[in-house]
Amino acid sequence: MKRLFAISFLWLFLAPLFAIQAQEGIQPRIAFSDVWARANADTPQDEVPAGEATAVYMRIVNLSDAEVALVGVSTPAAETIQLHQAVMDGDIMRMQPMTEAPIIAAGESLNFEMAGSHIMLLGAQPLVAGTAFPVTLTFSGTDGGTFVETIGVPVLDFTALPTPVPAIAIGSAWARPTAADETETPVTDVSAVYLQLFSTAENDDALVEVETSAAGIAEIHESVMDGDVMRMRPLEGGLPLPAGGEATLEPGGYHIMLMDLQTPLFDGNALSMTLIFASGAEITIGVPVYDRMMMDMNHE
Incomplete structure (x- = not known):
């Protein structure tokens, strides 16, 4: 039976100050490329071992003329979501949760990629290559308002990734x-x-x-x-x-x-x-x- 998970909001950074000059009532334009998630199962009936994590990768492009901050991510496909960043500990690369909301400057992009920052899914349902699941990202600006973008994330086989575009x-x-x-x-x-x-x-x-x-x-x-x-x-x-x-x-x-x-x-x-x-x-x-x-x- 397909497992259903309540939508879990990963975290919410509401930093008081962002240097954003967005026009009131106009939502900044956000686009995405190279979006995918690692498959963690061969069939929807597979049991995902407790504690096993998978990750979502993407490039978020800020097409507006004002910077925005990514303050939240949610999905029905996992119990817990964390934004992780890669840090060097001597000669060892370690992953640790981000403590501040990442800011995307106007005309710039934010990359979540392998061996770098990524969106970690904990307690994920079986994710089979060839399927997709929804993810909602919440962004914020200096006016205290937020807006959301819901995207679909395709599940891909780690051993057969397409050429990035x-x-x-x-x-x-x-x-x-x-x-x-x-x-x-x-x-x-x-x-x-x-x-x-x-x-x-x-x-x-x-x-x-x-x-x-x-x-x-x-x-x-x-x-x-x-x-x-x-x-x-x-x-x-x-x-x-x-x-x-x-x-x-x-x-x-x-x-x-x-x-x-x-x-x-x-x-x-x-x-x-x-x-x-x-x-x-x-x-x-x-x-x-x-x-x-x-x-x-x-x-x-």
Whole structure:
């Protein structure tokens, strides 16, 4: 039986002073790249030994013009979460919990990587390669306010890691749920994924294909008006991603269409997906399942 864990908020650093000049009511733009977690099980039924830990790695990119601080991380996939940093003790590298909230300067990034700072998961549920789980990160500024970004974390096999693609970052990814939870019967086997792509590459690129085991068919679609009716159709030639620019997939516009879903998409879950670009780059991402539009309305 699948183990369920209550969401545990790892820590909350609310330092009183950050040199942030964010405009009131405007959420800084945050993007992510090279996100993944180490698999700790071969099947969902495996027992994870007590005390065994795994870790999450990522690069958090602050695309706004003001610095932010990472003050909290939570996930339903583990009982306890800690931010660890690597410190040298003589000739030995040791890992120890961070004691201060890491600050990300405007236009800079924060790296969680192997043999460096990382997000430690203690008491994690079985994490199988090819799956994904949601993680919520809380950020803060000088005005005392906070904002959250929920991301999906793909679980990867440590022995078969993909080539990092630091020139492309992902932001605001989400998939429409087909049911609120496991007690509800899905009303459809179709969903959509939305996200933002940010490029720091020197050459133009394009998102040309999507692969996921969550759906029998995954296609990049565009929304077009046919008289008074909005219709969706496959996008020919892929979605352009200009050098140093961005591309947005959003409701009413470009989106990734998921058809023939292999399993219902419940609010609070996540799915694994690989984005394939014309340049040959492939990025495996996790996509959290929730209604971002409804969440944004509730925050207004």
